[in-house]
Amino acid sequence: MFNIKDMSEDKGVKMTYLVIEREAFNVIGIRLITPYGGGTWGIVKNDGTNNLAKELFGQFFDLGLCFGFEEDGSNDYMCAVASNQETPGAFDSFTFPATNWLKFEAIGTITGQTLTQVWECINTEYLPQSDYKQSHLPTIEKYISWDEAADICNVEIWIPVYLK
Structure with a gap:
């Protein structure tokens, strides 16, 4: 793991990134x-599933996995937690x-x-100019903090990649 550089300070967004080799999970x-x-x-959040995740x-849920978008704009998405537990029936x-x-x-800010x-x-600056290409695995957004009342967020974006 190593820090490459900070990006997008000029847009009012602090964005740093790392390259990480991660074991299966x-x-x-x-x-x-x-x-x-x-x-x-x-x-x-509204049907009680997030509260059930907390209990189990x-x-x-702190992970958002994006499997992709369809032509009609629909989104194949999963709210999840990293876990090695057996998968409960409704999950x-x-x-x-x-x-x-x-x-x-x-x-x-949110x-x-x-x-x-x-x-x-x-998508418009980093990936096109980098030595990396996104793989076909889902991307992950890890929500470290998301506080709408304070209007602050800290989110990690994990993109599975391989060298071009």
Whole structure:
């Protein structure tokens, strides 16, 4: 693991990234296809599933896995936790193989669209100019903190990659 550089300070977003080799790991959560981005979080927070995750795994869902978008804009997304426990009946699981990851840390405001800006920088500035290509595994957003009342967020974006 090593720190490469800071990006996007000029856009008001603090974004740092690392290259990490990570062993295989498993996640457990709720995977849904919703007709709009972000819909899965609203569902798991409102239907009690996030509270059930806290009871079963000792924490709320903190991972968002994006499996991809369809042509109609629908999003295949999973709210999850990293866990080696047996998957309870109402939950889904996914196992990531050992792979290399680009890990970006985005710190900023929610109203300032920090997460959107960081994804834009990754997709339009960093990846096209880097030596890395995104693999076909799902990307991960790890929510370290997301405080709407204080309007602050700290989110890690994990992108599975290989050398071009």
